[in-house]
Amino acid sequence: MQIQARVKDQSLISEKRRQILEGAIQVFKRKGYHKATVREIAEEAGISLGSIYDYVNSKDDILYLFFDGYATTFFEKVRSRASKIADPLRRLEIAYRAFLEVAMELEDQVMLSYTQARYVQKDYLKVILRKESEIVEHFKRIIDELGKGPFDPFLEANFLVYSGVFGVLRRWILRPRYGREEIIDYLVQTQVQEMIRRIQGKTIRNSEFGMRSNQ
Amino acid sequence: MQIQARVKDQSLISEKRRQILEGAIQVFKRKGYHKATVREIAEEAGISLGSIYDYVNSKDDILYLFFDGYATTFFEKVRSRASKIADPLRRLEIAYRAFLEVAMELEDQVMLSYTQARYVQKDYLKVILRKESEIVEHFKRIIDELGKGPFDPFLEANFLVYSGVFGVLRRWILRPRYGREEIIDYLVQTQVQEMIRRIQGKTIRNSEFGMRSNQ
Amino acid sequence: MQIQARVKDQSLISEKRRQILEGAIQVFKRKGYHKATVREIAEEAGISLGSIYDYVNSKDDILYLFFDGYATTFFEKVRSRASKIADPLRRLEIAYRAFLEVAMELEDQVMLSYTQARYVQKDYLKVILRKESEIVEHFKRIIDELGKGPFDPFLEANFLVYSGVFGVLRRWILRPRYGREEIIDYLVQTQVQEMIRRIQGKTIRNSEFGMRSNQ
Amino acid sequence: MQIQARVKDQSLISEKRRQILEGAIQVFKRKGYHKATVREIAEEAGISLGSIYDYVNSKDDILYLFFDGYATTFFEKVRSRASKIADPLRRLEIAYRAFLEVAMELEDQVMLSYTQARYVQKDYLKVILRKESEIVEHFKRIIDELGKGPFDPFLEANFLVYSGVFGVLRRWILRPRYGREEIIDYLVQTQVQEMIRRIQGKTIRNSEFGMRSNQ
DNA sequence: AATGAATGAGCATTCATTCAT
DNA sequence: TATGAATGAATGCTCATTCAT
Known part of the structure; x- marks a missing residue:
């Protein structure tokens, strides 16, 4: 567009x-x-x-440009941190962690994106949603590589992405009590680790899992 | 107010x-x-x-009345379905299921609540947030009864509530593909069941878990 | 009307x-x-x-009723204090003093009458003005009895009435500095006494003039 | 402001x-x-x-701008006609005459000023009243130079200014009967001349007094 | 290309007046 | 007669958009 x-x-x-x-x-x-x-x-x-x-x-165009830029930036930032690690378990964790970090980095834009989305004009909306769904597709592909689990991988991917903005969308209640890392760790362990377990039946021990990806 | x-x-x-x-x-x-x-x-x-x-x-008052009514109704509906079952495991599941069902029942209001919240005036907002946090407290109390798990129960409760509106907030992408029950089952099993497992180390078998609470 | x-x-x-x-x-x-x-x-x-x-x-009617009542009351109050004293000099002074006192007594209504007059409907206005001019006529008759002076008695009467509400219309500037009696005395001596002098060439000595009419 | x-x-x-x-x-x-x-x-x-x-x-601002402009213009016009004549008797007469002429020149504005004043916002009102009182001060200074009379000069100045708008505020009754000059002469002779007499005990003969200041 | 003054459709809110009870 | 809920025309003000310079 x-x-x-x-x-x-x-x-x-x-x-x-x-x-x-x-x-x-x-x-x-x-x-x-x-x-x-x-x-x-x-x-x-x-x-x-x-x-x-x-x-x-028009003013509408500005909103569209915002969404367009945001979706592009977001996706590129997440993808740029994707690892070449062959192990799909680690890949999922690293990708999710990257997502969480980017979401927090762009928290204002994420917030705007979730609260103002409905105001873009219909025809623009389609374009944006297509872009946004790329990120879901990105996760779906990684999940697919884990093997076949009990739930539809597209549904899993969607929830994963949804869970990833929890820290941002609820920041007014979470921020005063929990640090960034605390929230990230919580999400990684409860969402990614358990997803892996339910797909592969494996439990990744904390010693080898849940390490911060940056630094 | x-x-x-x-x-x-x-x-x-x-x-x-x-x-x-x-x-x-x-x-x-x-x-x-x-x-x-x-x-x-x-x-x-x-x-x-x-x-x-x-x-x-004022027009603002209408928005406030909406939120106020919504928060009250929502909480009452969820609480009215609370069971007297002694087993805290079943209580959590039933409460969560009730939440999911009410969220879907009131989906328009839930949607509005999440997208329009920022437009209520500051002084009204406090009142509403106080009401909304009651629902989190409700879940926190149930979680507390499960025993001490690896994560802060208030954080767990917040995420649980957040996860509970996934089906509504992402309906435009989920609706065409998944039925109501499918989404409910997915959430109950991935969120509640795994929360129980991580707190109590128990796995509830599907045969005794995940049955629809209504009918 | x-x-x-x-x-x-x-x-x-x-x-x-x-x-x-x-x-x-x-x-x-x-x-x-x-x-x-x-x-x-x-x-x-x-x-x-x-x-x-x-x-x-209509709301307009209320304004009209106010003016009508005000004009009637005002005139009656002034006339009721009119003396039967034969001496026209004293009659003028007493009438003027009565006017000043009534104006101060009804100060709120006088004030309203001067600031809100323009809002009565045209056809009502005529009726009111007719009533208001009675008071001018009242003074004109008294002035006429003084004899022929250098100025048109109707003009003199009009100014006299106008001067009589000075204390009320300018109260926000006068009130903090001057007492009621001070203003009354000032007006009686500068307006009435000098009017008499210019019509009759007489100066009324303070000993026999300017005494308060009440008490 | x-x-x-x-x-x-x-x-x-x-x-x-x-x-x-x-x-x-x-x-x-x-x-x-x-x-x-x-x-x-x-x-x-x-x-x-x-x-x-x-x-x-706001609409209020328009009213304020009107008053502000009016008060400024009025004062400047009056002052610009002030004479350099040393004789304070003549100065008073000339200043009063200037006031009367300006008031008649700006009659619409004078009228508005007296009937609409109460509608300016409180904080604006102060500014306006300060400006309006300058004109009273102007006359008070001239009166002071005449010497000490029987009444407070500030009160005299206030009444003088008040008397000066008689012709405008009562125009609906005066206009059909009296010409501009007639009213001016009446006011000059009854207000200024008699004020001078009561302060200085002098009577200015018509031959040397009461001549029009313009032309 | 850039500027910012001008335009007027659109909206929240008020309030005199009516009318069912 | 009395009441007060209902009505909608009227009004101050905002702001996206245009356009002359």
Whole structure:
């Protein structure tokens, strides 16, 4: 889905749109999509109000661009941390951990994505959902390699992804009590480890499992 | 938190507010809180525009009343299905199943609750969150009775509740593929059964576990 | 100008209208005619909202009734204090002093009358102005008896009446500094005494002039 | 007290505000502040409804701007006609005459100022009253130079100013009968001349007094 | 390409008035 | 007669979008 711009220079378009999105995210974070005004976004982006419409056709477009950029970034970040480790058990853990870390890194965007999704126009929504489902597919492929378990792997993958944003979506209740790592460990052990057990009947011991992937 | 009404008759207030909320939920479902107009809510509720303001002081109040009613109803429904069964293992399963069923029953409201929560005014939000956390407490108490497990029971309870709305929040992707019962069974078995296992080290066999609680 | 009432009983009408006006004056004082709501007037009057419309046809009517009542009361009060003293010099002073005292007594109504007059409907306005001009006529007649002076007596009478509400209309600046009597004496001596001097060429000595008429 | 504008260009702001005020005064004259709608003001001002809010934050602001502009203009006009004549007797007469002429020149604004003053917001009111009291101070200073009279000079100054708008506030009754000059002469002779007499014991003969100051 | 002033459709809210009980 | 719930026209204000410069 290509958004039309009045301006021709492609590299200028990318640069300005990046600027606009940066501003928009700040404003969306503060007040959500609806209460955000284009004026405020322009100010936050350090661009003139009129100029926004040289790069975007409507306020809706900004939301779409946000989702589009977010989905792309998210997926790329997760994939870039994918390991080449052959062992599918470790691969799943590492991929999930990467997902959790990226979700926390982009927590504002994740939050926005889950609360503002319904406001993108129908035709845009499809594009976004297609992108979002790539991440589910990514996990499904890894799960498939584990072998056949008692549940449909697509369902498992969907729940895994859903579980992965628990720390972000419930942060207002979790944050004051639990540290980032605590939540990550909890999720890795209760979701990934148990998924592996139920598919392969194996229990991975803590000594070899649950180590932080970074550092 | 009491919402003032211009009208005195309490039973009339309840009745009209119910009517208003019914209309509001329809409209919120279609367009979300912000795009919903009070006019449209009035129409949908079969009440005149001006009359809405006899029962409610602002559009914000309608959102608050929705959340308040939703949280109360939800909790009551879940609690009303609580069993007197002494066995804490079965109690947890039955409570969780009840939660899942109520969430699906009230799916529109659950959905709204998760996407529109940020739009309630700050002072109202506190009241609502207090109510919502009761449900977490409810599960925490049941979990506590299982004994001491490897994770903080409040964290476990929070995740359990979060997992319980998976089927609703992801319905657009799950619905076309999986039936209600399939999702319920999946969640009961992967979340409750495995939680029990990790706390008590017991595995409940499928033959005695995972049966539908209704019928 | 007769205001129609839905109710027949004349004495009931008078009584209720008095009640309504009492409430209305309180509210008008607080917020002026426009910001006063009929609901608030009803509350203040201790009468039901709907019932107001049994005695009055519109909010405008209330304003008219206020002016009508005010003008009548004012004139009657001033006239009732008129003396039978034959000396026209003393008569003028006594009448003016009576006017000042009544204006201060009814200061809220005087104030309302001067600030809200423009909001009565055109056809009502005529009736009110006719009544108000009676008071000017009253003074003109007294002035006429003084003899022929250098200025048109109607102009003199008008200014006299205008000067008489100085203490009320400027009370926010005068009140903190000057007492009631101080203002009255100032006006009597500068307006009445000098008017007499310019008409009759006489100066009334303070010993025989400027004494308070009451007590 | 500075009113914020969305627009930056100061000279544009002045120009448009002038335009808005011009329109507002027309509408206020016709229906008073409350019945005036912003829509109507916009039309009368030849500006779009939305644009009004680029120069003003609320309808209240328009009223404030009116008062502020009026008080400033009035004072400047009066002061600009102040003479350098050393004789304080003549100075008082000339200043009063200037006041009367300005009041009649700005009669619509004077009228509005006296009837709509109560509708400005509290915090704005202070600013306006401070400005208005400058004119009283102006006269008090001139009176002070006449010497010590029987009454408090601040009280005298206040009444003088009050008397000065008689012709405007009572125009509906005076206008059909008396000309502008007739009213001016009446006020000058009865208020200023007699004030001088009572302070200095002098009578200024008509031959040297009461001549029009212009032409 | 960039700017920001101008536009007006759209919305929440108020309140005089009506009318069923 | 009295009551107060119901009605909807009217109004202040916002904000996405356009367009002249």
